[in-house]
Amino acid sequence: MKDHSTVFIFIDDDTTPAAALQTPVQFKLDTNKLTDGIHTLKIVSKDPAGKEGIRVIPFEVRNGPAVAVEGIKENAVVDGIVPLMINAYGKGDQQSFIITGSETPQSIPFWIYVLIISFGAWAMYYLITSVAVKLV
Structure with missing residues (x-):
């Protein structure tokens, strides 16, 4: 009689286990x-008495190059011509990191323009009032 449980590891809906191992594993x-996208890891355990337990773990694989899109959001309602900026870059392998193209340029948010214009207006006001006070 075995003293250890056996675990069977299944990927997605495969009926053949990817591995059948004695615990601890x-x-x-x-x-x-695996292809990029949503997958499921299903672990079926069987103890020496023959009882079974199941654990299902959903996970997402993203081995391919990352794709960044600016100019449209998911489920957006759009009209007319929509300018898009698209960047795709790979992460290299586990031993090296590819720096070229790994940063996605983004447009400057509207609030930055408002902040710069407000600061410029305040600076002009301060300069004019300071000069006016010194002349009086």
């Missing part, structure tokens, strides 16, 4: 073999 999930 250290398992490395290679996401490079």
Whole structure:
């Protein structure tokens, strides 16, 4: 009779387990073999008495290049011509990081323009009132 539980690891809806291991288990999930998107890790355990337990863990794989889009949000209602800025960049591998193209340029938010104009107006007001006081 076995003294350890057995775990069966399933990926998505596969009927064949990716691994069948005796506990305790250290398992490395290679996401490079999976497509980008939502997946499910299902772990079925069977103890020596024959009882089963199941744990389902949803996860998202994002191995491919990251895609950044500015100019439209998800589920947006748009009209006319919509200018978009699109950037895609890979992260390299685990040993090196690709810096080229990894930053997505973004447009300056409207509130920054308001802040700069307000500061400029205040500076002009301060300069004019300071000169006027010194002349009097």
